[in-house]
Amino acid sequence: MSDSKDAAARHPLAMDTLVAFCASRGFIFQSSEIYGGINGFWDYGPLGVELKNNLKAVWWQRVVRERTDVVGIDSAIICHPRTWQASGHVDHFSDPMVDCRTCKRRFRADQLEGERCPEAPKKRAVTDCDLTEARDFNLMLETQVGASMDASTAAYLRPETCQPIFNDFKRVRDAARQKLPFGMGQIGKAFRNEITPRNFTFRSREFEQAEMEFFCHPKERESWFTFWRDERMRFHRDIGFDETNLRFRPHAADELAHYANAAEDVEFLFPFGWQEIEGIHDRGDWDLSRHSEYSGKDLIVTDEETKERYTPMVIETSMGVDRTALALLVNAWEEEVLEGGETRNVMRFIPALAPIKVAVLPLSKKLAEPARTLHADLARHWNVFYDEAGNIGRRYRRQDEVGTPFCATYDFDSPDDGKVTLRERDSMEQERVPLEGVVAWLRDRLETAL
Amino acid sequence: MSDSKDAAARHPLAMDTLVAFCASRGFIFQSSEIYGGINGFWDYGPLGVELKNNLKAVWWQRVVRERTDVVGIDSAIICHPRTWQASGHVDHFSDPMVDCRTCKRRFRADQLEGERCPEAPKKRAVTDCDLTEARDFNLMLETQVGASMDASTAAYLRPETCQPIFNDFKRVRDAARQKLPFGMGQIGKAFRNEITPRNFTFRSREFEQAEMEFFCHPKERESWFTFWRDERMRFHRDIGFDETNLRFRPHAADELAHYANAAEDVEFLFPFGWQEIEGIHDRGDWDLSRHSEYSGKDLIVTDEETKERYTPMVIETSMGVDRTALALLVNAWEEEVLEGGETRNVMRFIPALAPIKVAVLPLSKKLAEPARTLHADLARHWNVFYDEAGNIGRRYRRQDEVGTPFCATYDFDSPDDGKVTLRERDSMEQERVPLEGVVAWLRDRLETAL
Numbered sequence: 001m002s003d004s005k006d007a008a009a010r011h012p013l014a015m016d017t018l019v020a021f022c023a024s025r026g027f028i029f030q031s032s033e034i035y036g037g038i039n040g041f042w043d044y045g046p047l048g049v050e051l052k053n054n055l056k057a058v059w060w061q062r063v064v065r066e067r068t069d070v071v072g073i074d075s076a077i078i079c080h081p082r083t084w085q086a087s088g089h090v091d092h093f094s095d096p097m098v099d100c101r102t103c104k105r106r107f108r109a110d111q112l113e114g115e116r117c118p119e120a121p122k123k124r125a126v127t128d129c130d131l132t133e134a135r136d137f138n139l140m141l142e143t144q145v146g147a148s149m150d151a152s153t154a155a156y157l158r159p160e161t162c163q164p165i166f167n168d169f170k171r172v173r174d175a176a177r178q179k180l181p182f183g184m185g186q187i188g189k190a191f192r193n194e195i196t197p198r199n200f201t202f203r204s205r206e207f208e209q210a211e212m213e214f215f216c217h218p219k220e221r222e223s224w225f226t227f228w229r230d231e232r233m234r235f236h237r238d239i240g241f242d243e244t245n246l247r248f249r250p251h252a253a254d255e256l257a258h259y260a261n262a263a264e265d266v267e268f269l270f271p272f273g274w275q276e277i278e279g280i281h282d283r284g285d286w287d288l289s290r291h292s293e294y295s296g297k298d299l300i301v302t303d304e305e306t307k308e309r310y311t312p313m314v315i316e317t318s319m320g321v322d323r324t325a326l327a328l329l330v331n332a333w334e335e336e337v338l339e340g341g342e343t344r345n346v347m348r349f350i351p352a353l354a355p356i357k358v359a360v361l362p363l364s365k366k367l368a369e370p371a372r373t374l375h376a377d378l379a380r381h382w383n384v385f386y387d388e389a390g391n392i393g394r395r396y397r398r399q400d401e402v403g404t405p406f407c408a409t410y411d412f413d414s415p416d417d418g419k420v421t422l423r424e425r426d427s428m429e430q431e432r433v434p435l436e437g438v439v440a441w442l443r444d445r446l447e448t449a450l
Numbered sequence: 451m452s453d454s455k456d457a458a459a460r461h462p463l464a465m466d467t468l469v470a471f472c473a474s475r476g477f478i479f480q481s482s483e484i485y486g487g488i489n490g491f492w493d494y495g496p497l498g499v500e501l502k503n504n505l506k507a508v509w510w511q512r513v514v515r516e517r518t519d520v521v522g523i524d525s526a527i528i529c530h531p532r533t534w535q536a537s538g539h540v541d542h543f544s545d546p547m548v549d550c551r552t553c554k555r556r557f558r559a560d561q562l563e564g565e566r567c568p569e570a571p572k573k574r575a576v577t578d579c580d581l582t583e584a585r586d587f588n589l590m591l592e593t594q595v596g597a598s599m600d601a602s603t604a605a606y607l608r609p610e611t612c613q614p615i616f617n618d619f620k621r622v623r624d625a626a627r628q629k630l631p632f633g634m635g636q637i638g639k640a641f642r643n644e645i646t647p648r649n650f651t652f653r654s655r656e657f658e659q660a661e662m663e664f665f666c667h668p669k670e671r672e673s674w675f676t677f678w679r680d681e682r683m684r685f686h687r688d689i690g691f692d693e694t695n696l697r698f699r700p701h702a703a704d705e706l707a708h709y710a711n712a713a714e715d716v717e718f719l720f721p722f723g724w725q726e727i728e729g730i731h732d733r734g735d736w737d738l739s740r741h742s743e744y745s746g747k748d749l750i751v752t753d754e755e756t757k758e759r760y761t762p763m764v765i766e767t768s769m770g771v772d773r774t775a776l777a778l779l780v781n782a783w784e785e786e787v788l789e790g791g792e793t794r795n796v797m798r799f800i801p802a803l804a805p806i807k808v809a810v811l812p813l814s815k816k817l818a819e820p821a822r823t824l825h826a827d828l829a830r831h832w833n834v835f836y837d838e839a840g841n842i843g844r845r846y847r848r849q850d851e852v853g854t855p856f857c858a859t860y861d862f863d864s865p866d867d868g869k870v871t872l873r874e875r876d877s878m879e880q881e882r883v884p885l886e887g888v889v890a891w892l893r894d895r896l897e898t899a900l
Contacts, residue, residue: 034620045626080482082485147645
């Protein structure tokens with residue numbers, strides 16, 4: 001991106017700060033840290049898994065559950081290898097690579113500039129090294145499945161979640177008794193052997209996608225493309241992204257995939273620049289035609305009224321779950337200057353996405369027992385945190401910085417008046433609420449529709 | 451199991467019937483069916499994904515959210531390969547295998563009886579074939595990660611979700627500011643190259659686990675083992691399993707894993723016999739000691755009061771998500787004989803697990819518009835199905851057989867009296883409820899605690 005440096009320069013949050021914060025608070029950290037990590041793989045800690053699960057839940061709610069014309073599936077990560085021949089991934093999902101004969105590392109042939117050979121004198125530029133010819137390096141992770149002795153058992157970890165949707169199109173349409181237009185959504189892991197994972201979780205080798213393939217009549221493809229493009233932007237606004245951090249970026253004709261008729265990215269302004277968090281793609285009939293050709297199965301549909309037979313067109317919405325979660329962390333982050341000059345760190349997640357919905361805080365450990373009862377009541381409904389250690393101001397701040405929208409403080413008056421203090425994260429306003437009304441008070445504020 | 455045949459003989463449900471039902475209704479079917487399938491891999495359709503997600507949600511709720519001493523994580527499927535050296539999987543996670551030189555297939559050396567060679571004359575018994583010597587065949591799926599030219603890039607798909615928990619123990623304990631005893635839970639995919647996948651989804655090559663590792667002082671290990679053993683059985687009772695289909699099976703001393711002090715399975719009576727759906731294991735300090743040794747990192751904890759330093763003991767609860775979902779399908783299945791001799795198929799899921807909570811059924815397509823408004827209202831809260839085709843009796847039966855606990859029928863009186871008919875699955879009783887009270891009526895019946 002030409003404006004990445006500008007973005008980084010003016011962004012209030014440095015990536016290093018965010019990475020360190022995420023590790024220390026248990027949002028996200030390197031996989032296998034005790035073994036020095038493994039490049040391109042990340043683990044989600046107690047707060048991170050809640051954030052990510054909340055994001056997946058609101059996507060599923062909006063895209064699958066609220067619509068009568070979209071159904072969900074959950075397919076295996078490893079599917080029949082012919083799938084990836086039909087999709088073109090076996091032949092074409094590759095980057096041109098060169099190997100350095102000195103350091104044995106591999107580099108993208110089209111991105112050599114700035115790379116250095118760690119083994120060569122004075123870490124000379126890789127462009128001056130003894131390099132092999134450029135060769136295509138497939139980005140799919142391969143494995144062997146089954147008990148046969150021969151080579152026919154090669155299989156791949158799916159590099160995208162959409163192809164198994166096409167595999168299952170006919171089965172699911174029949175089972176769900178759906179007529180066109182209709183869509184199939186799924187959330188799941190995908191794997192790509194990226195040569196240079198970077199920007200925290202933005203470009204990693206194991207990642208999660210939330211994809212929806214919408215099957216429609218050829219005459220309706222353009223209107224559905226527009227519909228889903230706008231619908232997906234509405235989603236990103238509704239989950240709390242600032243308008244100024246969001247934009248569309250239509251693909252130019254020369255960057256469209258060979259099967260694509262139109263494509264538009266939803267981009268977010270990260271500290272490292274504008275980058276895609278979701279793509280909306282008009283894939284035409286490419287996928288179903290190819291899978292029909294490679295499987296020998298008829299994937300044509302018949303219009304019940306006109307009796308017309310046609311291969312459905314596909315509009316795809318493809319959200320990167322990890323990169324959207326990363327964008328949520330960036331977007332929510334604020335160092336707020338309070339009256340009097342004090343500052344506090346606060347994560348302004350919308351309630352539906354906040355990892356912890358309520359923290360229950362007894363003012364003293366002597367009040368632990370009734371406070372734990374309150375925790376148990378609330379934990380039947382939401383993810384609730386319990387913290388009885390340290391002074392109350394510090395405990396509030398600790399919740400602010402991980403984005404907890406409400407704190408319920410059980411104090412020395414509570415046993416007498418049967419009330420607790422509910423404190424709101426953003427305004428820091430406090431209100432005394434009767435214990436028996438706490439669930440309803442919170443439900444009103446936590447379960448508002450997106 | 452010695453009693454498998456008895457179980458199968460007296461079980462009311464034949465597996466073939468269940469497999470066909472699951473495919474046609476969109477619960478579960480073979481991955482990549484259009485390519486002839488891939489042995490040991492399964493896809494979940496629109497109803498199956500909801501059932502499985504509901505099961506994962508109630509596990510997460512019970513094991514992680516309701517407890518202040520357990521936190522959740524979500525680690526990468528691929529972690530540092532040293533992890534699997536430390537755990538012993540690289541050296542020991544294998545079955546003894548022989549290859550048949552005629553058909554090129556591979557068989558478990560200790561399970562040759564009954565196997566036939568498809569290439570040999572009259573499909574002779576494999577025991578009479580030209581076989582190789584028995585060799586150990588590692589069950590981990592291997593892949594290559596990264597851009598290096600050398601062999602150091604071998605990595606494995608995790609064969610169990612627990613080892614990354616041990617990798618992350620120190621990081622998460624610090625981030626979550628937890629003192630012992632405390633536990634870490636996670637739900638996620640694992641992979642094993644089973645030689646003979648079988649019994650539908652029971653033994654597959656890609657599967658999901660819900661595991662919790664509970665770290666405690668050596669003196670408390672036995673009491674925590676007993677606690678978690680009972681706690682997990684309570685869970686299985688609460689999700690609706692009949693008492694007569696559940697039992698504990700303690701491992702005999704000679705079948706314990708080398709690191710285990712005690713182990714007990716929760717078994718369910720499948721049509722193919724009593725089989726494990728969850729294991730509770732006392733793993734001692736094996737895992738943390740090994741990871742400490744292989745990583746060089748100190749994983750010892752210090753008791754804040756006594757200053758004693760010790761390696762925590764681990765009690766593990768390990769539930770197979772797919773096999774528990776399969777058990778739920780078996781358990782819920784009933785062919786009920788109604789008064790008058792008519793039969794109906796009904797799945798008796800508890801409301802929390804039912805894939806569809808409510809079906810909205812307009813009595814006629816002319817009533818579609820207000821019925822769709824009702825659907826939209828209810829779909830804000832639950833997974834709701836909408837069906838306007840066919841006669842109402844058949845629509846009720848269709849919901850019964852997939853286990854939908856409630857149907858809401860919008861009829862020709864509804865526009866006038868502002869009420870709909872709510873029908874309950876098991877009793878088939880009906881009640882007229884005002885439209886504005888439907889959410890509350892359903893919430894009372896759907897959101898009861900387990």
